[in-house]
Amino acid sequence: MFSTTVTADQFMQAITDTLYMVGMSLFVGALIGIPFGILLVVTRPGGVLESKWLYSILNPVINIIRSLPFIILLVAIVPFTRLIVHTSIGTSAAIVPLIIYIAPYIGRLVENSLLEVNPGILEAAEAMGATPFQVIWYFLLPEAIGSLILSLTTATIGLIGATAMAGTVGGGGVGDLAIVYGHQRFDTVVVVATVIILVIFVQGIQSLGNTLARKIRRY
Amino acid sequence: MIELKDVYKTYTRKGISNEALKGIQLKVEKGDIFGVIGYSGAGKSTLIRLVNYLERPTKGQVFVEGHDLGAYSVKELRAAKKNIGMIFQHFNLLESKKVFDNVAIPLVLLKKNKNEIRERVLELLKFVGLGDKAGSYPSELSGGQKQRVGIARALASNPSILLCDEATSALDPQTTRSILQLLKQINAEYNITVMIITHEMSVIQEICNKVAVMEEGRIIEQGSVLEVFGHPKHPTTQNFVKTVIQNSITNSVLKSLKTEPGSQLYKLELVGQCASEPIIYQMIRSYDVKVNILFANMTEIQETTLGKMIIQLNGEATEVNNALSFLKNNGVGVEGVEKHVFNYSYS
Incomplete structure (x- = not known):
């Protein structure tokens, strides 16, 4: 009853694949998403770089990408993926849609974090004659840093969920293992084991995020 | 600037x-x-x-x-x-x-x-x-x-x-x-x-x-x-x-205030130097008037003393007029007021 056909090596491979996909797409996604979030805040009406047209393009674009279910996005952008990584299957191929999925999400989270900054601080910055770049760099980002870390934590956990679907393009990973070996072949041991691994992942990342945020805030 | x-x-x-x-x-x-x-x-x-x-x-x-x-x-x-x-x-x-x-x-x-x-x-x-x-x-x-x-x-x-x-x-x-x-x-x-x-x-x-x-x-x-x-x-x-700056008679004083015939209320304003002189004393000594001080307050603004007073004067018309002239000549702002002015006032 407690037998399984999945080997320890397969588990290890799945864990490595998940970590690789999450790590890479988080890194690149943040690189794209954070500037987007900043732009959303500074170009909005009343922002330090108010720009009606830029905001009215960025805002709906992010909403459109975010409203696509990941599984649809994954398949829909196969040609684009092929263009970027020269293949449409495998772990690397999964990373491209993961980035496109997570970057707008990070943008939105960053926007929320930055909007939490006390507007009085921005007023003080403006009264000091700070340039828009200085407002962002010396006032907005330092005041939001704790909240930004928590946002990235949320994004990371969202990514772990999305990687489960990466199996559709042969991406591998823990989630894929659970679906293909556990769910589709009725292998309870695999289902339980993968769930435990995912729970540990999520718990670990959340605790790490909380600790970092608390340490950096120090106030 | x-x-x-x-x-x-x-x-x-x-x-x-x-x-x-x-x-x-x-x-x-x-x-x-x-x-x-x-x-x-x-x-x-x-x-x-x-x-x-x-x-x-x-x-x-x-x-x-x-x-x-x-x-x-x-x-x-x-x-x-x-x-x-x-x-x-x-x-x-x-x-x-x-x-x-x-x-x-x-x-x-x-x-x-x-x-x-x-x-x-x-x-x-x-x-x-x-x-x-x-x-x-x-x-x-x-x-x-x-x-x-x-x-x-x-x-x-x-x-x-x-x-x-x-x-x-x-x-x-x-x-x-x-x-x-x-x-x-x-x-x-x-x-x-x-x-x-x-x-x-x-x-x-x-x-x-x-x-x-x-x-x-x-x-x-x-x-x-x-x-x-x-x-x-x-x-x-x-x-x-x-x-x-309190500038009004308190309600309890106002209630017990008797308005006798021939008596009149005045608001006085003393600024700077004249606030530190014994002007009321001099007035009482020189003129035959009864003085009832109903309210007095001194405030310092910009290193200058600002005095506010409300008094009731009672006496012969000529004596009262002379007393008022004396006050005015000494730089005191004088304004005659009616009792009802103080009713329902901020206190």
């Missing part, structure tokens, strides 16, 4: 426009501590934000040191702002940075070198009485200490003007007094022009030399504090003055 010429400010939101300022004329001279007082919604916050162009006037001009702020380019305006420090009701300090770094920010924006910044920040912290708090976070400080950090930050770039936006409204009376003393010291030692907006008359009384009273987007009265406190003309101004 600071001059607002026929300034209007209109906010338009969803097609509904709201006139916050309606034709403001204002002049602040170098070295002034200029107070602007008004109830919430009078437009004082908008007014002070025009001086450093956090708000742009819809119509009219704002001059600072002779320059029209509206004629500046964005870059020139940023440079001009470094000459105008500002402190806020809720301090607006960066919670994520230590006191030292908060005060250093204006200098970092000016790209000063590290040693210079260090020296200046420590000097400023010492000046505001927080020499030992450089390494603390704002959350570890009291309200008064936070405002001191705000003041040090505002002074960092050596401005010639300091704007105070309800700077003491979130503080207790004792802390308010100490912050006001600090502002007074800044004005005196660095010759920085200070502009304060407040809804507390005591703030004006304590440190301002000039005051403007605002209501519904207009300045309804302005002048030297002594003038405005001594002779408030507009009812709103009178209400503000009443909050710091």
